[in-house]
Amino acid sequence: MPVVLPPFIAHFAPLAGNYDVALCDVWGVVHNGVVAAPDACDALTRFRERGGTVVLITNAPRPGERVARTILDRLGVPPAAYDGIISSGDVTRALIAARAGARVFHIGPERDLPLFDGLAAPMAPLERADYVVCSGLLDDTVETPRDYEDLVARMRARALPMVCANPDVVVERGDTLVYCAGAIADLYAAAGGEVVYAGKPYRPIYEQALRLAEAARGQRVEHHR
Template identity: 60%
Template sequence: MSIPFPTLTDHFAPLASRYDVLFCDVWGVIHNGVAPFPETVDALQRFRAGGGRVVLLTNAPRDGDVVVQFLDTLKVPRDAYDAVVTSGDVARAEIEARRDQAVLHIGPERDYSMFDHLELRFAPVERADYAVCSGLFDDETETPDDYRELMAAMRARDLFMVCANPDRVVERGHELVYCAGAIADLYESMGGAVMFTGKPYRPIYERALARAAALRGAAVPLDRVLAIGDSVRTDLKGAAGFGVDCLFVTAGIHAGELGGHETVDHGALAAIFTEAGLLPAAVTRRLAW
C-alpha cells in the first residue's frame, strides 16, 4: 500500500519559520567529500542569520573537533553552523566506560582521535575484550566480504562490537564507498551483538538536543526541530523515531535510484518511502534557500 506523497520544494525559505533548530546531516547534504554545496551553505547561513540554530549531526566516527577541521579544509564557513555532534562522540563515551578492557579497533588510522587521551589497551581479536568498528581499513579497495574471516573469529569469541558509524555507504565525489555500518550489519547477521552509536539511534539525537538547548539557553520543543538528511535508513528513520520532522534531500546517497543528482523520479521516491513506511515533512533535491 502506498502512502501520500510529501511536499516537493526547491526552496527552504517557506519552511524555515516553522523551526528553531536544524539537525543537519553533513556528508551528502553539505558536501560530497570533495567539495561543499554552495547553495546549502547559503541556506544554513540565512537560517542562522534569522535566529535559528544549526547542529550538524553526522555519523562520522571521529570527535566533533576533527569534523570541524575537515569542514575547514573544504572551505565550509563556520558561520554556517553552531555545533557538531558525531557518532564518534557517542562511541567515545561508551569506550571510556570500558577503559579497563582491551579493545580491537577495526578501521583506518584517521579515526584514532576517538581514542585520544583514554590510555586504552589495544589487542588483536584473539585477546580483545570487545571491538570498535569505525570503518574499513581501506574503503577504496575493500568490501564487507573481506571481513568475513575476522567477523567469524569475533563471533567465535562472542565479542561485543561498538559500531561508531551506522552508515552502510557514503558518497565520495560521485562514488559510493562502504562504511562501518556495512561491517556491523554483517556481524549482526552472523549472530554478533552490536551497539550502534549514531543515526538512526536515540543517543546521538539526545546529545544533539541537549547541545541545541545549551545554545539557545532554553529547552527546544521537538516540534520546532527539523532534521535534514539524504538517507532513508539513518536520517528519515532517525528523525521519525526521535519525533522530529525531516526534510529529505534526494541528491545524496539515493540519487542513483531516484533519477540522478539533477532530477527526481517521483515514482521511485514514493516507492522508497512506501517500503520504509515513513514519510518526511518535505522533499528537496538539494537544500537551498
C-alpha cells in the same frame, strides 16, 4: 486506502520559519566528501542570521570538533553555517568511556585513532580483546565487506560485542560510493553478533545534538520547534 505522499519541498526557506533549531546531516548535504555544497551552506547561514540554531550531525567516526577542523574547514563549509557539530565519534567515545579499562580490538584506518585519545581503552589483538570498535574499512578505496568475512567469523567465535562508530553502509566520495563501518557491523549482526550502533539513525546522537542546541540557545528547545 490510497497513500498520500507529503509534498516535495525544493528549498528549506518555506519550512525555516516554523523552527528554532535545525539538525542537519553533513555528508551528502553540506558537502560530498570533496567540496562544500554552497546552496545548502547558504540556507543554513541565513537560518542562523534569522535567529535559528544549526547543529550538524555526522556519522564520521571521529570527534565532532576534529571533523570541523580537519574536514569542514578544508572542504569550504563556512563556520557561519552552524553552531556546533555532533559526530557518531562523540557517541562512540561515550560508549568507550563506559567500558573504561576494557581491552579493545579496533577495525578501521589509522586516521580514526583519535577516537580513543584520552580514554582508558588499551588496544589488544582480537584473541585478547574484550570488545570491538569498528570505525571503517582499513582501505575503503579497494576493500569490500567480503574481505572481512573471516575476521567476522573469528569475532563471532569469541562472542565479542561490537561498537559500530559509523552506522552508514556506504557514502558518496565525489562520484564514488565507498563502504563504511556499518557494512561490517551489519555483516556481524547477520552472523548473530552483538552490535551497538553509534550515530544516525539511532536516538543517542539526536539527544546529544539537542543538548548542544539548548546550550547554544541558553534555553530548553521545544521538540516541535
